[in-house]
Every structure is written in C-alpha cells, then in structure tokens.
Amino acid sequence: MTVMRDTVVKSLAKITIQGNEDGLIPEYDVLENLLPAALLNSFSERIMAAAPQEKKSMVADGLVRAAYECGYHTGCGIITSDVFNDVVLPMVTEGEKDILRGAFAAFTAWGWAKSGIVQLKAGEKMVIRANDYYEADSGGDGLRAYMLRGLCQAFFDLTYAAPYPDGMDTYVCQQSKGIEVGDPHGEFIVTKKQAAG
Amino acid sequence: MPNNAEHIHIADNTHFLKGSLSLTNITDLVQFLAASYKSGMIHLHKHPAGIEGKIFFTAGAITNVSTDELSGLGALSEIMNWDQGEFQFNPDVTSIEKNVGLSVQHAIIEAAVLHDQRITNKPTSHIDITPGEGSGEMEMNQRDSTTVLNDLLMIPGIDVVVVVGRDGFVIESVGNSSRVNIDELGASLAHAINAIEEMGNELKVSLFQDMFIEYGKAVIMCRPVGDAIAAVTAPDASKLGIVRHKAKKYFEELVLLF
Numbered sequence: 001m002t003v004m005r006d007t008v009v010k011s012l013a014k015i016t017i018q019g020n021e022d023g024l025i026p027e028y029d030v031l032e033n034l035l036p037a038a039l040l041n042s043f044s045e046r047i048m049a050a051a052p053q054e055k056k057s058m059v060a061d062g063l064v065r066a067a068y069e070c071g072y073h074t075g076c077g078i079i080t081s082d083v084f085n086d087v088v089l090p091m092v093t094e095g096e097k098d099i100l101r102g103a104f105a106a107f108t109a110w111g112w113a114k115s116g117i118v119q120l121k122a123g124e125k126m127v128i129r130a131n132d133y134y135e136a137d138s139g140g141d142g143l144r145a146y147m148l149r150g151l152c153q154a155f156f157d158l159t160y161a162a163p164y165p166d167g168m169d170t171y172v173c174q175q176s177k178g179i180e181v182g183d184p185h186g187e188f189i190v191t192k193k194q195a196a197g
Numbered sequence: 198m199p200n201n202a203e204h205i206h207i208a209d210n211t212h213f214l215k216g217s218l219s220l221t222n223i224t225d226l227v228q229f230l231a232a233s234y235k236s237g238m239i240h241l242h243k244h245p246a247g248i249e250g251k252i253f254f255t256a257g258a259i260t261n262v263s264t265d266e267l268s269g270l271g272a273l274s275e276i277m278n279w280d281q282g283e284f285q286f287n288p289d290v291t292s293i294e295k296n297v298g299l300s301v302q303h304a305i306i307e308a309a310v311l312h313d314q315r316i317t318n319k320p321t322s323h324i325d326i327t328p329g330e331g332s333g334e335m336e337m338n339q340r341d342s343t344t345v346l347n348d349l350l351m352i353p354g355i356d357v358v359v360v361v362g363r364d365g366f367v368i369e370s371v372g373n374s375s376r377v378n379i380d381e382l383g384a385s386l387a388h389a390i391n392a393i394e395e396m397g398n399e400l401k402v403s404l405f406q407d408m409f410i411e412y413g414k415a416v417i418m419c420r421p422v423g424d425a426i427a428a429v430t431a432p433d434a435s436k437l438g439i440v441r442h443k444a445k446k447y448f449e450e451l452v453l454l455f
Contacts, residue, residue: 002391005365006384101364116366119424119455129368184343185369 003091003098005116008105011087032074040147041138048140060146064173067150075154076164078106096122096159103155104128113148118187123160128152130186136179143178145186156190169193214286218243218279223252224305228435230286231257231301238290243282250276253292259304261292269296274308274315305438342454345447346371352443354436355429360455361386362425368455377430386419390426409437420448423455 020026044063051059078084079099088102097120107113115130133148153173161167177187234256241250253261262273297304349358350371357372359379365387370379393405408419416434420427427448431440
C-alpha cells in the first residue's frame with residue numbers, strides 16, 4: 001500500500017472550504033486567501049511586462065520566491081493538519097516519498113495544480129509533471145510557472161531539509177517544460193541548491 | 198527437416214479451413230485456432246517460391262513446424278513472414294515428432310525474436326543506450342518518454358499507452374484516450390499493482406514483472422518501468438504475442454526514464 005492519489009483527491013475534495021468574515025480561510029493553521037487564479041496571473045503578467053529587460057529575471061525570481069514562502073509555511077500547515085493526518089497518513093508506507101505523493105494529490109484536490117511525481121531520488125532530486133497549473137494559460141514570454149516552481153521547492157525543503165522552519169532554501173526548482181510555451185505538460189526539477197561562491 | 202507422411206496420422210479430412218496468405222496473417226490464424234483449442238495441421242504453400250510448410254498444434258500448443266528447408270522455431274519464424282500463398286487447416290491431424298513444444302504465444306514470441314536476430318544479426322533485447330545508476334537517472338542521450346510512448350503506439354494492436362506513478366498519477370499517455378478514462382485507468386492500475394505487490398511480499402516471491410488482464414477480446418498489459426508502471430491496452434487479445442514481443446525493448450527503454 002502506498003498513498004493512492006484518487007483516494008486523497010476524493011476525500012479532500014469533499015471538504016468544504018469557506019472563508020471567514022475577513023475573507024480568509026483559517027485552515028491548516030495558516031490563513032489562506034480565496035481569490036481567483038486569474039488575479040495572480042494578471043499580477044504576474046503586468047509586473048513582468050512592466051519590468052525593464054535587465055530586471056525581468058530578478059522579478060521572475062521574486063514571483064517564485066513569493067510562491068515559495070507561501071508554499072513553505074502553508075505546506076507545513078497542510079502536512080501537519082488533522083485533515084492530512086486523517087486522510088493521507090494511514091496510507092503512508094514509504095515515508096517521505098508518500099508524504100510528497102499526498103502533498104501533490106492535495107494540490108490537485110484543491111485545484112492548485114494537477115501535478116504528480118515522475119522521479120524521486122530521496123533528498124537529492126525530484127521531477128514533477130503538471131498537466132494543469134495557474135500559469136498554464138497565462139500571457140507572457142517563456143517558461144513562467146512561478147507558483148508551482150515555488151511550491152515544488154517548498155515541499156522538497158519541508159520533506160528532506162532541516163525541520164521547519166530551519167530548512168528553507170536548501171533546494172532549488174527549475175522549470176524545464178511548460179504548457180504556456182506549447183509543451184504537452186509542465187515539468188519541474190528540484191535539486192540541491194549549489195553553495196554560493 | 199520436412200515431415201514425411203509416416204509421421205502424420207490423418208483422422209478426418211472432410212472439413213477444411215482454407216484461405217490466402219495475402220488476406221490473412223498466419224500469426225493471427227494460429228492464435229485464432231489455438232484460442233479455440235483446436236488440434237490439427239495448417240498446410241501452407243508459399244508463392245511464387247513453391248515452398249511448403251506445416252504447423253501442427255495440439256490443444257493450444259505448437260508441437261511441430263517444418264518447411265522444405267527448416268524445422269522447429271526456425272521454420273515457424275520463416276513461415277510467419279510469408280505474405281503470399283495459400284493455407285489449409287486440416288483438423289485432427291497430428292504429428293508424432295515434436296520439434297517445438299511451446300504454447301502458441303510463447304512459440305510466436307520466440308520465432309519473432311529469431312526473425313529479428315536474423316535481420317539485425319544481433320540480439321533484439323539490446324538497446325543502444327547506457328543505463329544510469331538507477332531508474333531515477335536521466336541520461337543525456339536518451340530519447341524522451343513521449344517519443345518512446347509514440348513508438349509503442351505504432352505497434353499494431355495497441356491503442357492506448359499510459360505511464361502511471363505508484364500513486365496512480367497519470368504521468369503520460371498517448372493513443373485513443375477518448376475510449377478510455379485515462380485518470381480512472383491510472384488509479385485502477387495503481388490499486389491493482391499495489392495489491393499484487395502486497396501479495397508477492399506475503400508469498401515472499403520475486404517482485405512483480407508482468408500483468409495481463411483479459412476482458413473478452415481486449416487485454417491490458419502492464420510492466421513496472423522504474424518507479425512507475427507502463428500499461429498498454431489492446432482491443433484484440435489475439436495480438437498479445439506480437440504486442441508483447443515488440444513492446445519489450447520499449448518497456449526496457451522506459452525503465453531508464455522513470
């Protein structure tokens with residue numbers, strides 16, 4: 001037995017998530033905004049378009065960083081939540097690998113990205129494929145799945161780096177394929193961050 | 198070595214199945230007759246060379262094959278590639294001499310391997326790519342998975358190819374997916390494989406290597422490829438022997454990609 005994706009998706013999809021009076025969702029011990037993906041895409045598209053050519057790379061890194069920080073803290077909330085414990089942990093037989101499988105099934109269940117693990121070398125490398133994600137139909141140039149890049153890195157950090165909150169920035173995620181540039185799917189490769197210098 | 202008459206006992210020749218090799222494939226014919234547990238002999242004439250061939254089988258197993266020049270699997274390999282000529286099925290004709298003794302599927306696979314070896318003059322299971330240290334390693338000179346899956350789809354008889362993770366995530370698929378709900382197929386395969394692997398662990402036997410599921414005429418064939426599972430669906434189970442043989446090298450290639 002391992003974590004079965006369809007079981008997780010069906011179980012989590014039944015949970016009703018409603019915002020409180022502040023428009024926030026106090027789930028998973030963190031606060032989440034319930035806003036349309038188009039808003040994020042529009043923000044990303046405009047800020048990238050407005051950035052001068054020499055600073056576009058820096059702005060893109062900033063968008064990935066925003067997703068990463070959100071993913072790192074929210075992700076910790078998810079994998080330690082009662083919901084995750086009830087639905088996913090009973091199926092975990094392969095340790096961290098199954099936690100990651102459960103996390104990507106949760107992404108799918110909540111509509112963040114229809115994604116899953118293609119390859120995993122514990123603590124070293126992970127390849128993720130996504131058939132749908134926020135920026136898949138966004139405007140702009142080049143590979144630009146900032147949100148999923150940040151989330152993949154965040155979940156690998158949570159799983160294999162030092163315990164939360166000390167494991168930030170241990171790994172890095174690069175996007176190698178993207179639906180937004182005409183590839184059949186998005187592909188994301190997480191590896192250990194090279195030491196500076 | 199050809200069969201001679203003293204090896205043949207003819208019980209009843211009143212009912213024949215006849216046809217042209219230009220209209221049917223000898224592999225399909227043998228599989229059809231074996232599937233209905235017929236016993237008998239297929240007598241063939243190759244045109245325009247005028248060579249004769251005979252395939253004897255008993256209750257689903259090929260027992261003896263010969264042409265004017267060859268016998269055994271070599272002869273079957275030769276006959277499988279005849280595309281001009283005639284055949285006639287003689288029921289209940291048996292051969293005393295046995296030079297094959299394999300199930301029809303197994304004999305066809307072995308004969309196909311022999312044929313490929315004759316053409317390429319090297320073992321067909323060899324692939325010109327260098328394996329990595331493990332299934333998770335990606336090599337620079339590898340073909341990408343989409344190309345390999347499309348090659349699998351080109352094998353006659355296969356209509357869907359899918360690669361799924363152990364959790365049921367559909368990593369990639371090609372083919373006639375409108376007939377099949379790919380996500381449902383992925384989830385079902387993952388559940389089935391997990392159950393089979395648990396059974397293997399309980400029985401303390403080797404890791405699962407192959408799974409064939411037959412649904413009437415259709416068949417699903419699955420194999421582990423690295424940390425994932427590759428599956429092909431074939432609407433016509435009679436093609437399973439050829440599908441299995443032709444798909445083997447592509448499955449081996451997929452092992453290096455997942």
